[in-house]
Amino acid sequence: MQQEVVLAMLAKEPSYGYQLRARLRDALGPLGDAMNAGQIYVTLTRLEKAGLLAAEKSADGADRSDRKVYALTPKGQQRVAEWIAEVSWPRPDLAEFHLKLIAAASAGLADPIAVVDTQRRELLRRLRDAQRAALAEPEHSKAALLLEGVVLRLQADLRWLEACEKNWTHRRSGS
Amino acid sequence: MGRILLVIRLALRDFRRRRTEAALLLIAILAATTTLTLGLVLRDAASDPYESTRAATSGPDVVASVGRSTDLAALEKLASAAGVTEHSGPYPVIGGKLEVSGRTSDVQVEGRDATVAVVDQPEVTQGSWVSDGGAVLEAAFANSLGASVGDPVTLGGRSFEVVGLAVTAAMPPYPGASCIVAGGCVNGAIPEDQNLPQALLHNPGLVWLTQADVRSLAAAQAPISYVLNLKLADPEGAQAFVDATAGGHSGAIRMQTWQSILAAATELARDSQILLLIGAWLLGLLAVASLSVLVGGRMADQTRRVGLLKAVGGTPGLVAAVLLAEYLLVALVAAAAGLVIGALAAPLLTESSAGLVGSAGTASLTVSTVGVVTAVALGVAVVATAVPAVRGARTSTVSALADAARPPRRTGWLIALSTRLPVPLLLALRVAARRPRRVVLGMASIAVTVSGIYVLMVLNTFLGNQPGTGAYSDAQVTVLRHVLGVWTVILLLLAAVNAIVITWATVLDNRHASALARALGATPREVSVALATAQVLPALVGAVLGVFPGGFLLFAAINGITGGDSDKTTLPVPWQLITLMLVTVLAVAGLTAVPAHLGGRRPVTDVL
Amino acid sequence: MSEATDTPVLRARALRKEYGKGEGLVRAVDGVDLDVSAGETVAIMGPSGCGKSTLLHLLGGLDRPSGGEVLLNGRRVDNLSEKALSRMRRADISYVFQSFHLMEELTAVENVELSALMAGHSPRAARRRAEELLDQLGLAGRSRFLPSALSGGQRQRVAVARALSNQPLVVLADEPTGNLDSAATLDVLQLFNELHEYGQTLVIVTHDARIAATADRMFSMRDGTFVDETRLTGGTTGKLGALVGLGD
Known part of the structure; x- marks a missing residue:
């Protein structure tokens, strides 16, 4: 979990750790199932050490991390503002698969088209899962939008695979 | 130049894309232009035929005749009477019997010079003018006898050869000839129990021989009468001239003015012209019906085309030019073809009307006919183009592009009603309900045709009852029947074209719905039956309306115009009318069967 | 979800369809074998012109094959008369088309x-x-509306309703979302999902992976033949997190 995400989720108001987790769960829907609770607390501790967060013990005085109220320090607030303004985007790692096909073909390790087929089956299964999850979401759920993004990405990937297959079929018949 | 090429290329491409529609459009406009050409040619040929004959033959203003040689001198004196500018004759005339290929007819034989007369030089329509031993027959007479140039004839026991046929303005054409022989004549049918005097000529025809031949025949036969043709300084005052001069000759000289010949000559012509006029009207209505179907069908398609042209940068002018070019091409081809067909077909009709009215003018294309036909064809093109062009110029490119084919109409109660019917009828009713205007046109087309046929039936029965009543002779009946027959054929042809055009338009229009019905489980047969039934049902209604009130009103109108007496006519009896309706419906079913069958068989997957 | 039984409802054996002759011979469908079990949803995917629509037409008796067999509930239907085929389309097989093919002058109902x-x-x-x-x-509230007053997704719903009205054995859908935007696509997607769960046997031809992903099995078609088959059942949402960079 990226540190900035955790920071930003606290920007609205100081919160308990479990409140933070609920908020993330709400936003991610079924995708949030993969989220490790411990990981969030590790991140919170790190941010606290870096001076981006201030933690207050709760009224009952227990020193457990899920009983603490976390709030942004001014430095933390500045970091969040910078992050919001940042233009970053996850890079799709297509080069690996592309090189896999070339290597498989040139060294005769495998039929690139069979590789494409296998990959497509996998992507279709993922697409089916993502789609089912999307259809299962209640109306106006925040998570549905994220799932829509997943579906569209998978679609784009599948189309790229189609192009790969066409290209490799062409090369095979052309050579 | 490049732009003109572009316009023509676009127009041709569009035709190639939809050949059947272009062909049907061509046929419809062609039918209209042919009809129009025929009508105009016939009008020219039949309009004032006596006048044209009079002009062509230097027709006399007064025809004077005497029955005895003793009055010849008095007749000759007339030639120099005050007011006479020119004359021909006196020519000898005798009565006699003409025999040609087994048929015999009474004739008046006039002896003429071989040279050209200044007054009443009969216009030879076939062959040549008289020579010794050579006879010239009056055209209508020859026509009714079936005699033609080269035939041998017997006159007063002597043989002659028919060397020519001619028309004259000095006498109404056969069988209305005026009498210029001493023995007297009787026209019309003769009651059988009546014995006529031997010398009396019955429905005499007119024959010209040389004067020498007439005199030699006369020596052996009848007494000679004489006829003198006069031209007056004041043709309008012919009757006054007759009144003024007749007194002095104590009635021995019979005189006939050109006005009275005209009245006698054009009696029949007027009747047949009315027939032609009514026929032209009926055909015109049918042509308009088929044109509206075709142009209406293409309209929506054109709107989208306008959008496309504008989208790629066509100016409103270019758009209009492209649209116009298409129709202009069709119209020009149709006009040219219509003129040719009309001109070729006209003699079929004018041959009879020439005999009928004694016209010297043969049917031919005049500049004005060509002009009118072309103008009308182009007018159709412009009218057909104007709406989509204006609409195209007004609507935005986007909405013109979005404009789907003319959306079908929804007639809720018909759709609800159709659910209770078997599948073919269900589909048929819905097919019909989609395009109510086309149904009305189809109905109107059939109604017009049927009312035409109704009138033809009445006239036919009327003519059939003629022999014996005296109004028309056998020959006239034959001629009128001929005219009726030709018009019937054209009427039926155009009605058939209409039925096919409307069915085809329906088939094209329902391509998609038919394919869909089949995808939903309708059999090809059900779809074909539905498409045909959608035409047959309106046809049935049209047939009923065509008989009553259509035919009834049309006949009443004809009676009104001609001043005819409907008491004399027999209206068709019920079984005839029912047969007429049944035959009409069967004919429509037959005509629509082929396009409907094709429409029903069309592979579903090609359309959907 | 109803369990797919083992009896194939729809079956194709070495199905072929050729157009033209000699040099211009086109093998639109070239030896396709297919078994569709009752309650199963099968998707056929491929680029345009691969022959998938022609295959669908052959399966539904809208077109006749040049060779091979089509069996519906074990009965050969490829050699039926035109009339018998019409009866089959009335009762056993129905279509959903890309462009809906609703009659414009008729209301939804x-x-x-x-x-x-x-x-x-x-x-x-x-x-x-x-x-x-x-x-x-x-x-329900739109049954008296004309198609022109309905949205794309609603129109396709009407078309699906029409396809279902005679309780057919198989519904064949030809690019059912080809003319729809993404929101309407989702709508139709949902609909097919419901049909599937209801136990309707479906064969869907599509180039939209999303529609294909609702199927139990997906065939990739290329140049008239199936080149790959993917069984899509199984899988868990647990892995989903990985798709968005969450989880381990």
Whole structure:
């Protein structure tokens, strides 16, 4: 979990750790199932050490991390503002698969088209899962939008695979 | 130049894309232009035929005749009477019997010079003018006898050869000839129990021989009468001239003015012209019906085309030019073809009307006919183009592009009603309900045709009852029947074209719905039956309306115009009318069967 | 979800369709074998021109094969007469088209009842069934609307209702979302999902991976033949997190 995400989720108001987790769960829907609770607390501790967060013990005085109220320090607030303004985007790692096909073909390790087929089956299964999850979401759920993004990405990937297959079929018949 | 090429290329491409529609459009406009050409040619040929004959033959203003040689001198004196500018004759005339290929007819034989007369030089329509031993027959007479140039004839026991046929303005054409022989004549049918005097000529025809031949025949036969043709300084005052001069000759000289010949000559012509006029009207209505179907069908398609042209940068002018070019091409081809067909077909009709009215003018294309036909064809093109062009110029490119084919109409109660019917009828009713205007046109087309046929039936029965009543002779009946027959054929042809055009338009229009019905489980047969039934049902209604009130009103109108007496006519009896309706419906079913069958068989997957 | 049984409802054996002759010979469908079990959803995917629509037409008897067999419930149907094929389309097989193919002058409910009327049901029964179906497909309030007053997704719902009205053994869908935007696609997607769960046997031809992903099995078609088969059942949402960079 990226540190900035955790920071930003606290920007609205100081919160308990479990409140933070609920908020993330709400936003991610079924995708949030993969989220490790411990990981969030590790991140919170790190941010606290870096001076981006201030933690207050709760009224009952227990020193457990899920009983603490976390709030942004001014430095933390500045970091969040910078992050919001940042233009970053996850890079799709297509080069690996592309090189896999070339290597498989040139060294005769495998039929690139069979590789494409296998990959497509996998992507279709993922697409089916993502789609089912999307259809299962209640109306106006925040998570549905994220799932829509997943579906569209998978679609784009599948189309790229189609192009790969066409290209490799062409090369095979052309050579 | 490049732009003109572009316009023509676009127009041709569009035709190639939809050949059947272009062909049907061509046929419809062609039918209209042919009809129009025929009508105009016939009008020219039949309009004032006596006048044209009079002009062509230097027709006399007064025809004077005497029955005895003793009055010849008095007749000759007339030639120099005050007011006479020119004359021909006196020519000898005798009565006699003409025999040609087994048929015999009474004739008046006039002896003429071989040279050209200044007054009443009969216009030879076939062959040549008289020579010794050579006879010239009056055209209508020859026509009714079936005699033609080269035939041998017997006159007063002597043989002659028919060397020519001619028309004259000095006498109404056969069988209305005026009498210029001493023995007297009787026209019309003769009651059988009546014995006529031997010398009396019955429905005499007119024959010209040389004067020498007439005199030699006369020596052996009848007494000679004489006829003198006069031209007056004041043709309008012919009757006054007759009144003024007749007194002095104590009635021995019979005189006939050109006005009275005209009245006698054009009696029949007027009747047949009315027939032609009514026929032209009926055909015109049918042509308009088929044109509206075709142009209406293409309209929506054109709107989208306008959008496309504008989208790629066509100016409103270019758009209009492209649209116009298409129709202009069709119209020009149709006009040219219509003129040719009309001109070729006209003699079929004018041959009879020439005999009928004694016209010297043969049917031919005049500049004005060509002009009118072309103008009308182009007018159709412009009218057909104007709406989509204006609409195209007004609507935005986007909405013109979005404009789907003319959306079908929804007639809720018909759709609800159709659910209770078997599948073919269900589909048929819905097919019909989609395009109510086309149904009305189809109905109107059939109604017009049927009312035409109704009138033809009445006239036919009327003519059939003629022999014996005296109004028309056998020959006239034959001629009128001929005219009726030709018009019937054209009427039926155009009605058939209409039925096919409307069915085809329906088939094209329902391509998609038919394919869909089949995808939903309708059999090809059900779809074909539905498409045909959608035409047959309106046809049935049209047939009923065509008989009553259509035919009834049309006949009443004809009676009104001609001043005819409907008491004399027999209206068709019920079984005839029912047969007429049944035959009409069967004919429509037959005509629509082929396009409907094709429409029903069309592979579903090609359309959907 | 109903379990797919083992008896194939629809079966194709070495199915072929050729157009043209000699040099211009096109093998639109070139030896396709297919078994569709009852309650199963099968998707056929491929680029345009691969022959998938032609295959669908052959399966539904809209077109006749050049060779091979089509069996419906174990009975050969590729050699039936045109009339028998029409009867089959009335009762056993129905179509959903890319461009809906609704009659523009008929209201939604009139469009839906059309198949039932063709099959000879009484007007009243046909109307009742049509209203029921529209109700089930969430169009109850729109049954008196003309197609032009409906959205793309709603129109396709009407078309699906029409396809279902005679309770066919198999529904064949040809690019059912080809003319729809993404929101309407989602709508139709949902609909097919419901049909699938209801146990309707479906064969869907599509180039939209999303539609294909609703199927139990997906065939990739290329140049008239199936080149790959993917069984899509199974899988868990647990892995989903990985798709968005969450989880381990």
